[in-house]
Amino acid sequence: MYRVAIVGASGYTGGELLRILAVHPQVEVSVATSREYAGKFVYYAHPHLRGFYKLKFKKLDNPDQLSEVVGDVDLVFLALPHKVSLHYVPKALEIGLKVVDLSADYRLKRLEDYKIWYGYEHPYPDILEKAVYGIPELYSEKIKGAQLVANPGCNASSSILATVPVAAEGLIDLDHLVVDVKVGSSEAGAKPYRGGHHPEREGTARPYDASGHRHVAELEQVLREFTGRDVKVAFTPHAVSMIRGSLASAYSWLTRDVSELDVQRAYAKFYAKKPFVKIVRGAPMPYPDVKNVYGSNYAEVGFAVDKRVGRIAMFAAIDNLMKGAAGVAVQNMNLMLGLPEDEGLKYLVPVRP
Amino acid sequence: MYRVAIVGASGYTGGELLRILAVHPQVEVSVATSREYAGKFVYYAHPHLRGFYKLKFKKLDNPDQLSEVVGDVDLVFLALPHKVSLHYVPKALEIGLKVVDLSADYRLKRLEDYKIWYGYEHPYPDILEKAVYGIPELYSEKIKGAQLVANPGCNASSSILATVPVAAEGLIDLDHLVVDVKVGSSEAGAKPYRGGHHPEREGTARPYDASGHRHVAELEQVLREFTGRDVKVAFTPHAVSMIRGSLASAYSWLTRDVSELDVQRAYAKFYAKKPFVKIVRGAPMPYPDVKNVYGSNYAEVGFAVDKRVGRIAMFAAIDNLMKGAAGVAVQNMNLMLGLPEDEGLKYLVPVRP
Amino acid sequence: MYRVAIVGASGYTGGELLRILAVHPQVEVSVATSREYAGKFVYYAHPHLRGFYKLKFKKLDNPDQLSEVVGDVDLVFLALPHKVSLHYVPKALEIGLKVVDLSADYRLKRLEDYKIWYGYEHPYPDILEKAVYGIPELYSEKIKGAQLVANPGCNASSSILATVPVAAEGLIDLDHLVVDVKVGSSEAGAKPYRGGHHPEREGTARPYDASGHRHVAELEQVLREFTGRDVKVAFTPHAVSMIRGSLASAYSWLTRDVSELDVQRAYAKFYAKKPFVKIVRGAPMPYPDVKNVYGSNYAEVGFAVDKRVGRIAMFAAIDNLMKGAAGVAVQNMNLMLGLPEDEGLKYLVPVRP
Amino acid sequence: MYRVAIVGASGYTGGELLRILAVHPQVEVSVATSREYAGKFVYYAHPHLRGFYKLKFKKLDNPDQLSEVVGDVDLVFLALPHKVSLHYVPKALEIGLKVVDLSADYRLKRLEDYKIWYGYEHPYPDILEKAVYGIPELYSEKIKGAQLVANPGCNASSSILATVPVAAEGLIDLDHLVVDVKVGSSEAGAKPYRGGHHPEREGTARPYDASGHRHVAELEQVLREFTGRDVKVAFTPHAVSMIRGSLASAYSWLTRDVSELDVQRAYAKFYAKKPFVKIVRGAPMPYPDVKNVYGSNYAEVGFAVDKRVGRIAMFAAIDNLMKGAAGVAVQNMNLMLGLPEDEGLKYLVPVRP
Structure with a gap:
């Protein structure tokens, strides 16, 4: 023991x-x-x-x-x-x-x-x-x-898990990478403060630290290591009305004409034999949801390609405390x-x- | 009468x-x-x-x-x-x-x-x-x-209110415009369905229609009218754990070196004498929050510039039913x-x- | 003015x-x-x-x-x-x-x-x-x-509105009167404290002040005035997972064989021409719900008789801040x-x- | 296996x-x-x-x-x-x-x-x-x-765990026993219906089945076995704004002058060596809370004596699905x-x- x-x-x-x-x-x-x-x-x-x-x-x-x-x-x-x-x-x-x-x-x-x-x-x-x-x-x-x-920081973790497999494969435009995170109230810790007071926090959906959040430095550091170049990410966390959960929604543009299957393969290869990452796709729920990992150490990772726009959305959902x-x-x-x-x-x- | x-x-x-x-x-x-x-x-x-x-x-x-x-x-x-x-x-x-x-x-x-x-x-x-x-x-x-x-559609409304004043002034890169919307459960209407069942919906944070949501057509139509060119927007709505509210978080890159004051002026000019738009800035809450407009016809509009990245975030919060x-x-x-x-x-x- | x-x-x-x-x-x-x-x-x-x-x-x-x-x-x-x-x-x-x-x-x-x-x-x-x-x-x-x-205190108000019309008519056993109140987080005020911190308060259902809550003194004072005798009430408030609302559920035993119609008449007479009291009965929702008065000055009042037990339940739902x-x-x-x-x-x- | x-x-x-x-x-x-x-x-x-x-x-x-x-x-x-x-x-x-x-x-x-x-x-x-x-x-x-x-039924379980140890000892007036239950939305099952639709259920606090709920039959059966007499219970469940949890708050009057320690001993004796029952008392949280058993098979049991009124409140909190x-x-x-x-x-x- x-x-x-x-x-x-x-x-x-x-x-x-x-x-x-x-x-x-x-x-x-x-x-x-x-x-x-x-x-x-x-x-x-x-x-x-x-x-x-x-x-x-x-x-x-x-x-x-x-x-x-x-x-x-x-x-x-x-x-x-x-x-x-x-x-x-x-x-x-x-x-x-x-x-x-x-x-x-x-x-x-x-x-x-x-x-x-x-x-x-x-x-x-x-x-x-x-x-x-x-x-x-x-x-x-x-x-x-x-x-x-x-x-790692919780919002850095969700952002990294969502983006690195695709970025490492060179599939996305690293000059235009947006990360929008939705996070639960427990992220700010156990100490009471005005913004975390129940009547203030429940029912809210609001951005914070929108001019620059510290967790982006971790994400950029990892992207630098996996892509071999400097990356600056447009990163904005949001307080939403739940206790737990960090959902990262990352957006970029595809560098070339890749199919959804190519993207899926990039994730599958990257997370092969990783016991706590689930790649989510198709029925019954096509995208990650923080609700599906509540209380556990699992991460749900998924994505969507909007062909009309040439855009890829990359998602990861984790329990921020786990x-x-x-x-x-x-x-x-x-x-x-x-x-x-x-x-x-x-x-x-x-x-x- | x-x-x-x-x-x-x-x-x-x-x-x-x-x-x-x-x-x-x-x-x-x-x-x-x-x-x-x-x-x-x-x-x-x-x-x-x-x-x-x-x-x-x-x-x-x-x-x-x-x-x-x-x-x-x-x-x-x-x-x-x-x-x-x-x-x-x-x-x-x-x-x-x-x-x-x-x-x-x-x-x-x-x-x-x-x-x-x-x-x-x-x-x-x-x-x-x-x-x-x-x-x-x-x-x-x-x-x-x-x-x-x-x-208009509720998510189109929040997205339009957030982006048009800045887009119309030519301040943003219209080839790279992301809109990430967080919306409450009432958006889907009064008819019970599995994803809206309380145990399924409360505590959730998940994207939906991530390969293309209809409301984007309204946003693109308005942007076309106000900018004189075709615009394709990377648009993704998210179901979050609240009954009411649509928060649009729009991201783009600044076309030139504008100050935060310039941005603020663009909004102020556009919404001058509009009784239901409040431009939010500074203390006590620097950005819009759906909680601040609950049950009313008001919209909160705001923004943030991340100078390090050259990115602008544009926000609008409304009550989706109002x-x-x-x-x-x-x-x-x-x-x-x-x-x-x-x-x-x-x-x-x-x-x- | x-x-x-x-x-x-x-x-x-x-x-x-x-x-x-x-x-x-x-x-x-x-x-x-x-x-x-x-x-x-x-x-x-x-x-x-x-x-x-x-x-x-x-x-x-x-x-x-x-x-x-x-x-x-x-x-x-x-x-x-x-x-x-x-x-x-x-x-x-x-x-x-x-x-x-x-x-x-x-x-x-x-x-x-x-x-x-x-x-x-x-x-x-x-x-x-x-x-x-x-x-x-x-x-x-x-x-x-x-x-x-x-x-008045918010929990006293809901309790009084629920019980006085029936007590004043002599319909209930005043020696056995229980009041169980469910109240939202805003009741404790705007000052942050541990029990009101969002991660602590959301999802909770717990009694507090169960050995004696001050608001009972107001209720007992009013009951004394309307019944002409001393009344001691078994009163227990509960913190539940919502921001607003005080629902009083009061229970007693009927003193004689009264019909539901008799009870309804007691309420109707008492609240005749009172603009903010709604007596709730039958379809579509047979009992009061705090959700129906949210943000308003209205009170919903209702009741149920359990003939098998000879018990009456008396309910009142208000917005605690309104x-x-x-x-x-x-x-x-x-x-x-x-x-x-x-x-x-x-x-x-x-x-x- | x-x-x-x-x-x-x-x-x-x-x-x-x-x-x-x-x-x-x-x-x-x-x-x-x-x-x-x-x-x-x-x-x-x-x-x-x-x-x-x-x-x-x-x-x-x-x-x-x-x-x-x-x-x-x-x-x-x-x-x-x-x-x-x-x-x-x-x-x-x-x-x-x-x-x-x-x-x-x-x-x-x-x-x-x-x-x-x-x-x-x-x-x-x-x-x-x-x-x-x-x-x-x-x-x-x-x-x-x-x-x-x-x-057993979930509301029956919480009610039974709260009341039986004290009833079996003859400490309470069985002719005047009230049980008020607060229960989460998952109790009604996975099938969507109007009252369980998220916009209808979130933020609610309302009684249901107030003229007689089936689970009371289980409670009365057990009380009959443990007290040797017929007992009729005034029982009312309430839908409150949470997904999981059943909190039973039971009220009665003490039959004789017992101390809080006597009551505690009755519970302690009854639940000795029961691995899933926790008797809650004193700091930091004096009474059961459904939040403390979320996702687990544990039950919190507790009580309060209001000496002024001669009343005892008996509480049990469980996760209704567990x-x-x-x-x-x-x-x-x-x-x-x-x-x-x-x-x-x-x-x-x-x-x-």
């Missing part, structure tokens, strides 16, 4: 890690930290986990306490805010832990990108270089050997620990309706 | 017409027809209207009965299915009625478009020529003199009857939260 | 007062106060009201500033927290204003009840005596002559100012679906 | 059986029938199950085909409509299958109850006698030895097959938020 720690376990991502690992056959959570709930049982933050854990949240105030608080585990999940995780990662590596970092602090490869998107100078370029971006459908071999995995955060984090953990990629995740059949 | 009839009054659009006209100061509904509810009080179909009407639904089986059933009114709203309305319009005009037709049967100008988008040969090209497309923000003068107004159907139908009626454009509509302040 | 002020106008109740009064034919809002939004336009707090007001929020820090800030108005709405309103009321009366107080501070008649339910000694027993409890269906004559109206707060406040204002009871409210036809 | 069949597998209950059994370690579904989807893959009816089954729906038109279609399985789930299941049960027993019947046809013990509640004369009194009512928390020993288990239907059906199956009670169910940690 492997032992793991979750640092910052009282938020929604921490809660989902606890939910998944509560029934993981080969891993157990031996430490969960929370400053707000320190000393309380984990069900104080996550009432649905009553009965699944006897664990109490521990307090962890700074990276120097990591060794003492987290102790002797095999791997640590850092579910901390951006810029906070930044300094925990070096310490965790130093004491020999494998790390899955759920913040954005080690996702980007180019130092200058941290200044542009996050407004700080990255203090650990050496560690950055070793970090592996954690989308197993793209980088499973690297993840297996990694000490540090930077878990395949977009905690689910993929456990998938990464499995790879890092040498376990089967889907261990503890295949039980989580989507809940629908 | 003007008298109007509503043919096909048991659906959601008919219900909203009844709701609005129940308190219109200068118009009363003297006839409402429904085959399903014939002989029953209107509150059988619309329980919230109990107490507002003593009216019973009349039966109307075919266009020949129109004169007898509808009788002596000033204007008739046809809220009938596509292809059914087609044959009621000539009969209504023949007996001297002004007509607001809420179907798609007289919206398009080019005969060939009916074959392409609706699969039939239009039998009344002469009448088609006289029909005025009913978006008052674009065609108010024509509407004032019209005998027949073709009320500004997207019954509300704009009453606005058109007001103009046709010589009443103030906002008569009976300005009372309908949006309900939020 | 009458002029009114709204003190505490940035919350949901304040927002609804502004929405209603924006189109009231005989009343205008000349002052709106908010500490949080002082100096900002009212649409900062209420984005849907953009375009309806040029008004900016004023600052009002304590009762002594009332005269200066509120100035020369005919009536003031106090939409302040409990215990804060307490001290504004005497000051407002002193400077000659009519007052509709939306807090709980003047709702109860017995001094000891403030200790029991709100934990304080009421400092103004004289004023308390003059306050009229603001349910116009019960006390319209008193309200007409009142200087101070204590606007008939449960701002709507009834305007109805009270109309009566106090000598205007028609439904002035400015009859336009607000419920929005459904 | 045990093999089971699901007859009527295209509805929501059938879908949940398939979801659960897809990952059950000791049971596999070898046959699933559906008339509507006969010949199609199971994911046609259940798009989220794409990838989990290679199975196609088989056709089964009448009980005589049962042997041929279902073949050689260990147990059959009948997820058929009431009155249809009636005739499948004898046939299934005849060919030696164990049966979990999810209809109401074998739930009631007294023959006359079928006339009263379902309007038919029960044709198989002998089989009825052998049927065991399938609430394992009450009847696990009988279920272990049963050939036929009648799976603990209220398919989950408990698998729990019953486990017992009938001699497997651990929670086999295949403990993985299903509730999804929240």
Whole structure:
């Protein structure tokens, strides 16, 4: 039985890690930290986990306490805010832990990108270089050997899963690529704020960060790697009226006269033997729907060609807390620990309706 | 007091017409027809209207009965299915009625478009020529003199309101125009069907008609008129988890180096003195939200420029049953009857939260 | 044109007062106060009201500033927290204003009840005596002559409207009266908090304050007045997954063998000529539904007799922000100012679906 | 590996059986029938199950085909409509299958109850006698030895779990027992109908069947068994705005001066070693919430005493499709097959938020 720690376990991502690992056959959570709930049982933050854990949240105030608080585990999940995780990662590596970092602090490869998107100078370029971006459908071999995995952003994940197979084949006009994401309220985390207050959020459909959203940097980085050229994406997330789900709708123009079958083959080849990607096509539902992956680590991927316009629409639907955060984090953990990629995740059949 | 009839009054659009006209100061509904509810009080179909009407639904089986059933009114709203309305319009005009037709049967100008988008040969090209497309923000003068107004589709309305002011100014690359619409469940009407069943629809976010949606023909027609050239739009509607609302998010690339202020001026000029369009910008909410227009005839219009990418996002949010159907139908009626454009509509302040 | 002020106008109740009064034919809002939004336009707090007001929020820090800030108005709405309103009321009366107080501070008649339910000694027993409890269906004559109206709690309103007509006729066993209320998220106000965070509140159905909720004191007070005896009610509110609405389901046992028609007559007699109460019975929907009154000042009232058990169920559905707060406040204002009871409210036809 | 069949597998209950059994370690579904989807893959009816089954729906038109279609399985789930299941049960027993019947046809013990509640004369009194009512928390020993288990109604289950432990101890006034249930839209099944159409159902809170709901017969039968006397319950279900969940709020008056601790002990004793019942009390959430059991087989049970009134409120929250239907059906199956009670169910940690 492997032992793991979750640092910052009282938020929604921490809660989902606890939910998944509560029934993981080969891993157990031996430490969960929370400053707000320190000393309380984990069900104080996550009432649905009553009965699944006897664990109490521990307090962890700074990276120097990591060794003492987290102790002797095999791997640590850092579910901390951006810029906070930044300094925990070096310490965790130093004491020999494998790390899955759920913040954005080690996702980007180019130092200058941290200044542009996050407004700080990255203090650990050496560690950055070793970090592996954690989308197993793209980088499973690297993840297996990694000490540090930077878990991706949820909207980046859906966008990447939708576009990369087609972009990598050179099928689309990379100078004109639009991504429109629809995302649920849990994306913003467990902390109450005005825009997430139920009467404000329910029934809404509105864009946000429309002049530039940080997750686009992850998408552009991956596209750069898979196409060998710089790509700038017109990216806009939207808050819609649901709790979970990230649906990426990407649009571009076809570079040549390809058939729908060609497109389908591109996806099928790319996602061959990937246990959590379902390519959706034809009856009964021709396109992905976030509802079909609710509560699970699965992604639905699909597309449509509008021949009249020469346009392709590429879609991916995920559960933002699962395949977009905690689910993929456990998938990464499995790879890092040498376990089967889907261990503890295949039980989580989507809940629908 | 003007008298109007509503043919096909048991659906959601008919219900909203009844709701609005129940308190219109200068118009009363003297006839409402429904085959399903014939002989029953209107509150059988619309329980919230109990107490507002003593009216019973009349039966109307075919266009020949129109004169007898509808009788002596000033204007008739046809809220009938596509292809059914087609044959009621000539009969209504023949007996001297002004007509607001809420179907798609007289919206398009080019005969060939009916074959392409609706699969039939239009039998009344002469009448088609006289029909005025009913978006008052674009065609108010024509509407004032019209005998027949073709009320626009809801997703066409939001898309047109978002894009035309900027397209007409030549600010965007018309060869690369994407429209991504998010729409509520009421758009599909009152008739139960599997995809609209509550357990199926609530919590969903999924594209539909992604290979080509009919409403794009209306948008392209208007863009052609305002830009003087053919435009093909990459258009994709999405079902999201709400009852009402159509949010159009349109994306294109700027043709030249324009400032955000230039864009704002283009909108401000276009919508000057238009009582139902609000240009949204800055605090407290920088972009349109369907929640802000719920239950009303207002449209919120806004935009964002992503300078890094050279991209502009253009947004419009409407209530699909109001500004997207019954509300704009009453606005058109007001103009046709010589009443103030906002008569009976300005009372309908949006309900939020 | 009458002029009114709204003190505490940035919350949901304040927002609804502004929405209603924006189109009231005989009343205008000349002052709106908010500490949080002082100096900002009212649409900062209420984005849907953009375009309806040029008004900016004023600052009002304590009762002594009332005269200066509120100035020369005919009536003031106090939409302040409990215990804060307490001290504004005497000051407002002193400077000659009519007052509709939306807090709980003047709702109860017995001094000891403030200790029991709100934990304080009421400092103004004289004023308390003059306050009229603001349910116009019960006390319209008193309200007409009142200087101070204590606007009822939303769950108290639905419970009172459901039960009093039947209780007053002696039809039910007052020793066994249960009230189970289902209420929307807006009831808790505009301030974000954990239980009202969208991911926490959407999809929920849970009781709260199950050992005793304050609104029961209002219900028991009214029942005492209408039955001439002390009544203790088993009262439990529930948070359910909607924004608006308060549905009271009250249960008791019939004292004698009454027919459904007898019950219906009791309601019909009690609510004769009450413009905002609809008695619901038979097709198409046999019982009240909050959906049928959404956004309006209407109440649906209905009942069912289970002969097998000898039980009667009494229901009332209201919009908690309207008939449960701002709507009834305007109805009270109309009566106090000598205007028609439904002035400015009859336009607000419920929005459904 | 045990093999089971699901007859009527295209509805929501059938879908949940398939979801659960897809990952059950000791049971596999070898046959699933559906008339509507006969010949199609199971994911046609259940798009989220794409990838989990290679199975196609088989056709089964009448009980005589049962042997041929279902073949050689260990147990059959009948997820058929009431009155249809009636005739499948004898046939299934005849060919030696164990049966979990999810209809109401074998739930009631007294023959006359079928006339009263379902309007038919029960044709198989002998089989009825052998049927065991399938609430394992009450009847696990009988279920272990049963050939036929009648799976309970969802609202009956929540009501029974809430009330029986306290009623059995003689703590409440059985002459005055009220049950008010709030239930999600999936309860009515997968077939579209007007009241379940998304625009009609979302945002609603309304009672239904308020003059007498069939599930009360199950509750009264169980209370009769556990108290030794006839009990008539005032029972009213309510449709609220969510997909899943059944929350029973039961109210009665205490027969003697018991402390909250006494009540808690009654529950604790009754549910000792019951793996799927959680007694909820104190921080962080003092009462059950359907949100805490979403997607799982768990039940939350709790209570509140209002000393002022002498009233007790008893609550139980379940997922109506899981603990209220398919989950408990698998729990019953486990017992009938001699497997651990929670086999295949403990993985299903509730999804929240």
